[in-house]
Amino acid sequence: xxxxxxxxxxxxxxxxxxxxxxxxxxxxxxxxxxxxxxxxxxxxxxxxxxxxxxxxxxxxxxxxxxxxxxxxxxxxxxxxxxxxxxxxxxxxxxxxxxxxxxxxxxxxxxxxxxxxxxxxxxxxxxxxxxxxxxxxxxxxxxxxxxxxxxxxxxxxxxxxxxxxxxxxxxxxxxxxxxxxxxxxxxxxxxxxxxxxxxxxxxxxxxxxxxxxxxxxxxxxxxxxxxxxxxxxxxxxxxxxxxxxxxxxxxxxxxxxxxxxxxxxxxxxxxxxxxxxxxxxxxxxxxxxxxxxxxxxxxxxxxxxxxxxxxxxxxxxxxxxxxxxxxxxxxxxxxxxxxxxxxxxxxxxxxxxxxxxxxxxxxxxxxxxxxxxxxxxxxxxxxxxxxxxxxxxxxxxxxxxxxxxxxxxxxxxxxxxxxxxxxxxxxxxxxxxxxxxxxxxxxxxxxxxxxxxxxxxxxxxxxxxxxxxxxxxxxxxxxxxxxxxxxxxxxxxxxxxxxxxxxxxxxxxxxxxxxxxxxxxxxxxxxxxxxxxxxxxxxxxxxxxxxxxxxxxxxxxxxxxxxxxxxxxxxxxxxxxxxxxxxxxxxxxxxxxxxxxxxxxxxxxxxxx
Numbered sequence: 001x002x003x004x005x006x007x008x009x010x011x012x013x014x015x016x017x018x019x020x021x022x023x024x025x026x027x028x029x030x031x032x033x034x035x036x037x038x039x040x041x042x043x044x045x046x047x048x049x050x051x052x053x054x055x056x057x058x059x060x061x062x063x064x065x066x067x068x069x070x071x072x073x074x075x076x077x078x079x080x081x082x083x084x085x086x087x088x089x090x091x092x093x094x095x096x097x098x099x100x101x102x103x104x105x106x107x108x109x110x111x112x113x114x115x116x117x118x119x120x121x122x123x124x125x126x127x128x129x130x131x132x133x134x135x136x137x138x139x140x141x142x143x144x145x146x147x148x149x150x151x152x153x154x155x156x157x158x159x160x161x162x163x164x165x166x167x168x169x170x171x172x173x174x175x176x177x178x179x180x181x182x183x184x185x186x187x188x189x190x191x192x193x194x195x196x197x198x199x200x201x202x203x204x205x206x207x208x209x210x211x212x213x214x215x216x217x218x219x220x221x222x223x224x225x226x227x228x229x230x231x232x233x234x235x236x237x238x239x240x241x242x243x244x245x246x247x248x249x250x251x252x253x254x255x256x257x258x259x260x261x262x263x264x265x266x267x268x269x270x271x272x273x274x275x276x277x278x279x280x281x282x283x284x285x286x287x288x289x290x291x292x293x294x295x296x297x298x299x300x301x302x303x304x305x306x307x308x309x310x311x312x313x314x315x316x317x318x319x320x321x322x323x324x325x326x327x328x329x330x331x332x333x334x335x336x337x338x339x340x341x342x343x344x345x346x347x348x349x350x351x352x353x354x355x356x357x358x359x360x361x362x363x364x365x366x367x368x369x370x371x372x373x374x375x376x377x378x379x380x381x382x383x384x385x386x387x388x389x390x391x392x393x394x395x396x397x398x399x400x401x402x403x404x405x406x407x408x409x410x411x412x413x414x415x416x417x418x419x420x421x422x423x424x425x426x427x428x429x430x431x432x433x434x435x436x437x438x439x440x441x442x443x444x445x446x447x448x449x450x451x452x453x454x455x456x457x458x459x460x461x462x463x464x465x466x467x468x469x470x471x472x473x474x475x476x477x478x479x480x481x482x483x484x485x486x487x488x489x490x491x492x493x494x495x496x497x498x499x500x501x502x503x504x505x506x507x508x509x510x511x512x513x514x515x516x517x518x519x520x521x522x523x524x525x526x527x528x529x530x531x532x533x534x535x536x537x538x539x540x541x542x543x544x545x546x547x548x549x550x551x552x553x554x555x556x557x558x559x560x561x562x563x564x565x566x567x568x569x570x571x572x573x574x575x576x577x578x579x580x581x582x583x584x585x586x587x588x589x590x591x592x593x594x595x596x597x598x599x600x601x602x603x604x605x606x607x608x
Contacts, residue, residue, distance in 0.1 A: 006563060014560045017482065017543045030364065031374050037365040046362060047352040058346060065344050070335040075328065082319035091316055094307035097300050106301070109292045118289050121280035126459045128271055129238040145262055147255065155321065161245055162234035169231045174222065190216055226394040382470045384578075384604040388430040396471065400425035402579070403469035404502070409454060412465065413446040419584040420461035421445030427464030434602075436464040438491055438582045438595040461588070465581035473575035477606040479508060480547045484598040485538045487511035490588040493597035496520070497576040504572055506555065507532065508546045513585055517546070517557045517571055533557070533565040543600065550576075578602065 008014050037043050052058055070076055085091055097103050109115050124130055157163060169175045181187055190210040193203055210216055222228050236238050249255050249603065283289050295301060309311050322328050336342055341347055356362060386397055393400070401424070405412045414424035421443055429435045439462050447457040481495055492512040498505040505520040507530060518532015538544060538559070547558040555572075557565040583598045 002534040004533065005535050005559075008562060008564065009537065009539075015562070017545055017560055020545060021482075027373065028377075030368065033361055033375050034365055034368055034374065037361055042356075043362070043365065046353070046356045049183050049349055049356065053350055053353050054137055058350075061346050065341050065346065068335055068340065070332060073335055075332055075335060078319060078328075079323060082316070082323055085312060085316040085319065088312065090303060090307050090310075091312060094261060094313065098305050102108045102295060103301075103304070106292060106295050109288055113289075114283065114286075114288060115292060117498060118283040119278070121276055121283065125280050129463050142377065147259055147262060148247055151250060151259075154243070154250050157239055157246065157353075160239060162230050162237065163240060165227055165230050166234040166240060169227070170235075175231075178219055178222050178228075181215050184215075186210065186213065187216060187219060199342065210497040276322065278516055291602055348375075357475075379608055380478065380605040381608050382603060383474055383477060383606040384468070385602065386434075387432075387601045388434045388599075389432060391430060393425060393428055393430050393434075393466065397468060398466045399468075399470050400428060400464065400466060402465055402578070402581075403467060403500075406469075409446065411446065413448050413454060414457070414459065417585075418447070419459065420463045421459040421588070422465045422581070423462050425464065427462055428466060431602075434466070434580070434599040436465040436466070436493070436580060436582050436597040438588070438593070438597070440588065440590070440593050461584045461606055463582045463584065465579065467577060467579045469577040469579075473577045474602070474604055474606060475573070476550050477602050477604060478547065478549050479506075479576075479578070480545060481508060481602045482543055482600040483509055483601075484541070484546050485509075485511060485515075485535075485544050486541050486596070486598070487515050487536075488588065488595045489513050489594050490586045490592070491582055491584050491595050493582040493595075494580070495599070496579045496581075497548070498579055499572075499574040499576055504569070506548060506550070506572065506576065508548050508557075509535075511535075517565055519555070519567060519572070531567065535559070535564070578604075 177420075190207070192214075193207040193210065334343075337343070356422050384397075386394060399406065400422075401410075401412055402422070405422075412424065414421050419487055420438065423443070427437045427439065429437070440460060443459055443462050445457060445459050446454045448454055450546070479497060483495060489495070489512060492510060492514070494510045495508040496505045496510075497508065503520055503522045507517055507520055510530065514530075514534075515536040515538070516530055516532050516534050518530045520528055520530050523529050545558075545560050549556040549558070550572075552573075553568050553570045555567045555569060556563055580597070580599060582595060588595060
């Protein structure tokens with residue numbers, strides 16, 4: 001029995017778990033509300049209001065509002081300034097012309113295509129290419145032109161004998177017959193007999209006959225004529241080529257039109273330049289253009305433009321809009337109101353601040369602000385938790401195999417002396433809490449013996465085991481669980497933190513034959529020993545929150561938030577996983593069966 005646990009309970013140091021959970025729930029809810037308020041626009045508004053209400057600006061503003069009146073105010077000065085400008089001569093003349101028909105006509109004409117055309121034509125006629133185009137048009141005559149030169153050259157070539165003869169013979173029937181005879185056998189025979197000495201009477205007779213042949217006579221006559229010679233000289237000559245070029249050009253419609261154009265004495269009147277000049281004269285004499293040019297130079301328009309861009313008009317318009325505005329009229333009425341403070345924004349903000357100051361959630365916020373009440377939430381994060389709500393074990397978090405059995409043969413096994421075997425989850429239920437049931441039922445399993453290895457065996461009891469070896473390990477931090485303290489001396493139910501090896505381990509709780517917390521190790525005989533604290537004095541059948549806080553070598557155990565044990569151990573410097581299990585060490589009376597090891601929730605935390 002532990003006197004320490006007895007004393008703590010006697011002195012009321014170990015508070016009821018129900019009270020702790022209510023306090024935790026309330027604190028957590030307060031923390032959530034605190035965060036909500038802290039990040040809210042409402043708090044920002046309240047702090048801004050507080051800063052404003054407590055400022056010298058607010059105090060001075062209150063005094064200022066209460067002293068305000070229309071007489072001598074800025075608004076009265078603005079009204080007087082507006083009346084003076086309204087009576088000014090140049091302003092009155094400006095507004096007289098502003099909406100007049102003359103100005104409307106002038107503005108309409110100023111942006112019109114008609115005026116734009118007038119200015120463009122005026123620029124063209126007076127400063128543009130009009131004069132140049134007119135002079136050029138008068139210089140465009142047939143006499144002395146390129147066209148006249150070409151016509152003269154053409155007529156001269158046309159009179160040349162060679163060109164006349166060429167066109168006389170070219171493609172004529174005479175020339176075609178001449179060319180036809182030149183390829184005949186008859187001519188060939190004649191030329192052959194003519195060029196040799198003929199002794200043979202028969203050949204002489206044939207030659208004579210050929211000389212008298214009309215075709216040959218015609219051929220020889222043309223062949224030796226000057227006409228054919230001149231034709232052949234002309235056929236490939238430059239003059240013939242030039243003549244044909246000129247002939248094509250001069251006989252073309254374009255050339256003829258060009259000649260007619262150059263000889264036309266009224267061609268200028270047909271030009272675009274003449275049309276533009278005529279249009280300019282027409283526009284210059286129109287009523288609209290005459291009006292525009294005269295009005296453009298008038299004194300009233302000059303005054304209009306000067307005033308339009310003046311600071312006086314700008315100020316007059318500003319004041320006119322300002323004085324007629326709803327804001328000015330309200331301001332004037334406000335300055336004349338003796339109860340203006342109660343209607344002011346500052347007064348409304350002051351009342352809003354006083355109302356907000358009484359709001360319960362803001363009162364609670366400032367109660368916690370600056371305290372250490374929420375330090376736990378500030379410095380710690382949940383690293384693992386399970387409240388066993390799903391109706392079945394979460395296989396993503398828990399395994400029903402011990403890590404050593406999983407590595408060895410892939411199924412749970414027992415050790416010599418065990419009266420039970422761990423099933424593969426059949427003894428585990430999750431209905432709003434984790435329950436590991438130890439039952440009396442015969443079942444086959446495996447037992448490990450050093451000399452023989454794994455051998456089949458029959459067991460009288462089944463039990464269960466859960467482990468986070470595959471899903472969660474943590475070296476330092478807080479490990480906490482709500483467990484029902486209900487020991488049965490024939491069994492051992494444990495919540496253990498272990499590494500890759502079974503020893504050393506940290507017992508958050510062992511209950512049954514022995515009820516204790518502490519650090520486990522294996523003695524020289526291979527038996528489990530625990531350096532820790534006996535907790536047998538805890539009330540049976542009650543729920544407790546068991547906590548371990550580990551930081552480097554320091555380990556602190558708490559029960560219902562009260563520290564009960566503190567140890568130093570430098571050997572536990574490795575990540576720890578959670579194991580919960582129940583084992584049977586002796587025959588369990590039937591009245592105690594099934595033995596139920598109950599855990600309502602588990603939470604682990606690590607430093608942020």
